[in-house]
Amino acid sequence: MDYILQPWPWYVSGPLIAIVMFLLLYFGKTFGMSSNLRTLCAIGGAGKKVPFFNFNWREQKWNLVVVIGTVIGGFIAHFLLSAPTNIDLNPDTVAKLNELGFDNVGKSLLPQELFSWDAVFSVKGLAILIIGGFLVGFGTRYAGGCTSGHAITGLSSLQLPSLIAVIGFFIGGLIMVHLLFPLIF
């Protein structure tokens, strides 16, 4: 039981993610979490104004059920299957974050400086979450997939477009962390 309550090593987690991908293929579907954002636009009626959202979203219901499952899975893992542990980050990472003004680094999954209600109700904090989310939503549809669709499914099926997309993910991520973070924080 102790092994389950502790954080899982990469060599257990990675293959389990591949099994998730396989199960969805076996069920006749494709692993791709970002498609749900498009489906949610369609449910909200965006199809009346923008043709891109004019499709039969009912065929995507299975993927929304996956989303509901992930929320339940997140709850189970966090509240029932976790002993309180700090995230075992590289001390250099922690030092760098302290330098940028982050405290209690790794004591919880997410930094209080970005995700506490205090942060959310500040102009800067709210702007960070909205801009971050917007870029994720815009970029993932532009690139035709996200980490699950390109990095896991696309690379597993040896598709060049997915490799290019993953290189793009890293170009953006490296620019944000190395060039923009010092300006933002």
Added chain:
Amino acid sequence: MMKYIKFLLVGILFGIVLVKSEAVSWYRIYEMFRFESFHMYGIIGSAVTTGVLILLVSKKMKLKNITGQLLDVPKKEKGLMRYIIGGSIFGLGWALSGACPGPMYILVGTGVFQMLIVILAAILGTYVYGKFKDKLPH
């Protein structure tokens, strides 16, 4: 209704794995983009390696899915600009919010309701892409 249960279970498995592996953690994403830990590379690398093997074996065995067709991953459209530009925009948002389109839901399950703001913004971003997609290079 019963046919949806399996998708619910797959979602639950995915949610548990991403929390237990700490891949939903903003800190782990930051650490990854600083190349200061093998952890995230190990997760993605072993997922892809296992995935490649599973798909090769499935192909060899001519494995069929539950609808009776051969197991198949749809081919992505050919292209360069959309993947490199779209991917980079995604990467900027991923590093800033620490959440890609799976973890943002999973984190709501861990009690971080603040993530709903990120989800709403991501829906808006998707909408804006859909509205202007014909004007963008692909």
